[in-house]
Amino acid sequence: MVAAAPPPERPSLAPVSDDHPTEAHAAATEAADETEMPLPSDPRTFFLGGLFALGALAALYVASSVILPVVLALVLNLLLQPAVRLLGGVRVPRAVGALLTVFLVIGALVGLVAALSVPAATWAERLPEGIPRLEAHLDVIKGPIQALQKIIQQAEQAADAPPGRGSIVSVRRDLGITGALFAGTRSVLDGLFTTVLVLYFLLVAGNIFLRRIVEILPTFSNKRQAVDISQQIQEDISAYLVTITAMNAAVGVTTAAAMYFCGLGDPLLWGVTAFLLNYIPIIGPLFGVCIFVLVGMLSFESLWLALLPPAIYLGIHLVEGETLTPMLLARRFTLNPVLIILSLVFWFWMWGVLGAILAVPMLAILKIISDRLRPLKALGHFLEGE
Template sequence: MPERALFKAKKKAQIENPPLSEATALVDPKTGLDLVVAWSIVGTFVILMSGVIYALESILMPVTLAIVVGMVLGVAADRLSRFGLPPVLGGLVFGVIFVVLVFFLVNALIEPVSMLTAKAPALIEDSIQRFLPFFERFEWVRRAINGADEKAVSDMVMANAGAMLGIVATGLTPAFVQTLIFLAALGLFLLGRTHLRKTIILAFATHERRLTAIRVMNATENAVGFYFSTASLIYISLGTVTAVIAFAGGLSGAILWGLFAFVSSFIPYLGVTAMTIALTCAGLMTHDSMIMAVLPAICFFLLHLVMENLVTPAILGHRLEINPFLIFIAIIFWTWMWGAVGAMLAMPLALIGLTIFNEVRTRPPERQLPG
């Protein structure tokens, strides 16, 4: 009897005073105010980080570009390791090849860009003379033109052309410094890539988290490498066909048009828009016939439409499928942050973020069929 009474007393005490874990489980997880505070902290952190990223553009932009390019070259170096070449040496070889190709590309663009800069005032005046008859068909444009002196407008544009070129020249010095930062960061990243991976993996204490880190890094490098290698082949074909279109359409510098088409294709939406407008303007300045003037731009737009909606999805499949709205938001954000380079980095950065999210999120257990 005493033992039974003691058992009842212990049971009653456990019910009235549950253990800490059980008591914690009975408490409401979060109130509405707690959730508001938590999300406010997250929002404040995002705003502060955006300010830091914007303020440190001159440093973070070339370093980020070097990391993305280094990831792609690192994946290619790992493929060469199957033939006995060390990954570090292979990465340096690909890095040197990449820098040499960029050097030759810039060297090929210096002469035509210099000629375009020298002829900019004359081209602007000629463009005004060519476009005014077309815009005068609209009543509101004709009224605006009648209220202004056409000669004064042309003189004002030509007078400000030198100032605009001066602004461009002023930005060359920071661009040169950022290029040096990019080259240094790329070389050091390729040299210490393997050691950096080991350091990140060993920074986690548990075996499970280390495996997660390995899986995330491998998935990220494979996704970025697969995207750039496949997209480069597709866009090289696009640039080649664009050069043929420009040559057949009577536009000067057909090879340059192909290069511009290749580079601009890495900027979703904005690249094809800029190329279409540029081809239209070049056609209007070259041909008197409106049909011949817009024909190269129409052919390029249709070609890009087929490549992006049929060829690219057929090759990439659903492996790298990202919501177009998210891509558009990423382009707007990174263009506002880092300009044209940010627009080029928007797609790979969005791809990296999506890959990390897919790898670290908790997956529900697979359902087993009965029987």
């Protein structure tokens, strides 16, 4: 009698122990963690985070004379670090390469200021002589402004508005935003030595801070994440600054050539003005349009000729700002445009004109860090554009 063969063993359906997960399970868990955007469930987390943010912003505002030069040096380090590495590739010592780079930047700035001082002084002397011409151009729009002012006064009287508030259109004798700009510039000049000193030692140090952070972090995944964040910040912000600088230089050259052919004179002054203002998105070009409107009215008898320089400048900015630069930066930066405007306004209020220039790089750095830290993924998603 032949014994019956034992039934074949069925595969075990028991779940895999959490203590020894398979590679597929670990990969799936890691992928889920990368896509998950957790939100804190404890209300105390929001309150503590809000208090910390308010305290940090208050410290940034109070200690702006110290912190602003350091932040500016950090951003300039990202811009100039490729030049130092390039000099290192031809066997130039890092300390010498950093010194040469800093000296070249300072020399370029000093030469630019020296070249622009004469035409700027000339235009300052021409300003009192051109006021009658400016008033003649403004006579064209004086009638509509007065009519609008009458309508507003009648509407306020009908609504029983308190007296003394009828005139909304008034000419302020203070400089407004211009005074704020120069106030910010003065604070930057006060910290110029600090900026140069910190920038030089950052260029010399290279990746020493990253190495120290990697040595301190406990696990290999933390070390890899720190290296990934640092490399992404360096690559993206350096690419952003280099691209913006190149596009601003193209805008400056085009504006200088256009103003020369318009007969405005001093093309170098207007080219540098367009170059510098283009570092501040949206607000800078709008301020530039106002400058070119004023200069055109001071230079030309005809109103249409006076409006030609600002029209050309606005056209150049639209081509660059709405077509070329977004096309070049779309793969690296997709920031929410509303948050960009709010960031510009906020940092201009905090740190003046340099705060507005640093607003977009700081917002981009915040997004890069948030995208790679799991507790901040929701913030990174909120900062993302279309």
